[in-house]
Amino acid sequence: MNRKVKKSHQLLFVRNILFFFFLCGSICTSHTNTIRAKSHISNDENFAEKREECNRVAGNPNDDELGGFLVKILKSLGAELEDYVEYGDDEHAQTVLSEIKNTWECIALNEKSLANSGETPESLRKYMAKILFLVKHRNCESPDETFFNGQCLPISTTKRSEHCPEHMGLYDDEKNEGFCYCLELTREKAKSELRPIYSDKTGFCHRQNTQGPCGNGEWFVLKNTPQCEPVPEGCPTDGWHVYWHPDPSKAKQCWEIWTQGPCEEGQILHLAQYTQELQVYCSSRLAEHSIGNTLSFLLCLAGAFNNRQNLCKKGGFVG
Known part of the structure; x- marks a missing residue:
């Protein structure tokens, strides 16, 4: 033809x-x-x-x-x-x-x-990345790589990238350009481990309920937005304790995540994350916390990262 x-x-x-x-x-x-x-x-x-x-x-x-x-x-x-x-x-x-x-x-x-x-979703991701690379809408042909510091490098959102600061992974924006941002937690870890959150003050990510970028006697918490608050009396700032009680009418106390705490026998403290504010609850089963579907790459087209509000946009530390 x-x-x-x-x-x-x-x-x-x-x-x-x-x-x-x-x-x-x-x-x-x-x-x-x-x-x-x-x-x-x-x-x-x-x-x-x-x-x-x-x-x-x-x-x-x-x-x-x-x-x-x-x-x-x-x-x-x-x-x-x-x-x-x-x-x-x-x-x-x-x-x-x-x-x-x-x-x-x-x-x-x-x-x-x-x-x-x-x-499969994976085969389609590879095909679409190839198409975008062909028309120069991507810098890297692989959907699992982003262009960072002059080269194509592996995207790493749940494991710290050697090219990023502590608690940060290498993400991909809508232009297939890399940037460092707070690590996501796997579905299993999100139930029992507090995820890192970004500080505008330092430009880096810090673990929740630790001192992080805050002053002495404060800890870094997520209350709609990341902020510093006075540490409740008796709470360790180790990133493994939360200030909470299952009965709102009773005084909150400091409890260690993934232990029985104030829960009924046979239950333990679970976390529900990736919302505007951390949620703590008692459960005897493993809760489900999905962090985006398989085809999030499709919805963001070029694999833009999914931030706390689940938006596809660039942000965080750029190397």
Whole structure:
């Protein structure tokens, strides 16, 4: 197929799916800056109606078929994009890239439908990173690397990066540029270990309920925002104790995390984190604390980090 015919074919293809993507965009675009996009949209009373209409325009695939349908569109557009890049046709490449991003966002919203698509979230992450790298929207071809201090380095958000200060990992922003920010905790650790929080005063991250950047007799706590407060009498500032009581009518006391504390027999103190304020509760089971879905990379497109408010944006210490 010659170049002119290929262009005509692509423009016809784009025209045919523009309405589909417009509908899908109305579902996806306004929420793509949050990790909570899927849960937020699914609670919208109009979401089911919009998605049904979107599916109808797309040929009315059922849920089992939708993932495969979206993946086929993604791969078809990706192949066309590669041709335009090879020909040096930037104008049409950008048009196709815009449709690829719309498809990408829809895939993120329909993650469950990928089961029968022949693809996994990981394979799609790699494919999308390759596409963005091809059009120079990413500095690194691997979705697991970010550009930091002049080179592509491994992204590390739950384990301290050797390129960052203490309690900080190497994150990726929307431009695939690296920056250091507070370490996330794995799901298991988030139940029993206080996560580090960022201090505007020092520009670094410090463990909660330690002195951190605060003065003598104070500890660094999260109360909607990170702040310094006087240490409650008798509380160690070791990052392993919380000031709390399960009965709001009773006086708070200092308790060690992951022990029985004031809980009933058979229960221990658990933590619920990644909210505006630390939550402590008693439980005999392992609580679930999800820190973003598998396709958060899709929602942030280039893997922008997920901060305490779950926003995809840059922040923290830049090397």
